[in-house]
Amino acid sequence: MQARIVAEATENTHVLALEPGDDTLEVLRDYAREQGFTAARFTGLGAFSRVVLGYFDWQRKEYERIELDEQVEVLSLVGDVALDDDGAFSLHPHVVVGRRDGSAWGGHLLEAVVRPILEVVLVESPACLQRHRDSETGLALLRP
Secondary structure, X not given: OEEEEEEOOOOEEEEEEEOOOOEHHHHHHXXXXXXXXXXXXXXXXXXXXXXXXXXXXXOOOEEEEEEEOOOEEEEEEEEEEEEOOOOOEEEEEEEEEEOOOOOEEEEEEEEEEEEEEEEEEEEEOOOOOEEEEOOOXXXXXXXX
16 A cells, blocks of 8 residues: 555545555554544545455344455545544545446445555545444444
8 A cells, every 4th residue: 555645735635546455444543543543534536356345234234244245446535534532543435337338336345355546535624524333223323
């Protein structure tokens, strides 16, 4: 993984180039931790060799897994980084991927392996955002 700050102001902008085989969520989480982020947002484009999407089942209060074990294009990756109740970094990523036949699938990003590259623009915010465990859903929800 390569990274550098490309603009500095009240918000720092970082550009990350993830490499083949990188675990997308692990890299993003590790980078946020190493940089000491308290809040950030990100967007990305690229491709995955494998991806697991999630659809939140309201009745069961858990994510249904949608596994795509094939090469897909990342058409849109958006999300944020915030601190969880316990001070850990919490990612909330959503993704839309394109399959070979032109169909698009999307949802919460649960797992993703990069191939050949994933370019992520991460904008660090000066304010601390926190997620708090919601008793009704069980989800860690952003509470600015």
